[in-house]
Amino acid sequence: MKLEGTYIINASKEEVWKAMNDPAILQQAIPGCESLEKISDTQFTAVIKAKIGPVKASFTGEVNLENLNPPHSYTLTGEGKGGLAGFATGSADVSLNEHNDGTELIYLVDAQVGGKIAQIGSRLVGGAAKKLSDKFFSRFAAVINGEEENPE
DSSP: OEEEEEEEEEEEHHHHHHHHHHHHHHHHHHHTTEEEEEEETTTTEEEEEETTEEEEEEEEEEEEEEEETTEEEEEEEEEEOGGGEEEEEEEEEEEEOOOOOOEEEEEEEEEEEETHHTOOOOHHHHHHHHHHHHHHHHHHHHTTTTTOOOOO
């Protein structure tokens, strides 16, 4: 499954880069995130509760930052396990560009899912992934801009 998108964030590229590496900001922005811990400058662990179609699960996973080019781009790679619900693995290339209204964030995700999640159908999984992605970036921008964002 591939996802891509562009978001304009009303903040400088340096502010967005710093936020992209701040576990407190990321935890607030990630839908269903119960914990996010920084293990090193390039590694995080997370616990996320997610519902995709009829499947609800708590996923534990690891995220690594690679190809770091501060404050311009990096690649996120990771995997999450949700017990009987299944698993997800993938990577995301994220880049930041100057924009008249702040910073343009561009992402390209390549993800694979397995287990019960994969059985519910790629169309449903893809739609849920796009919805979660939009929710993340909306919250991320709101947190950076110091705005209140409805978590639901």
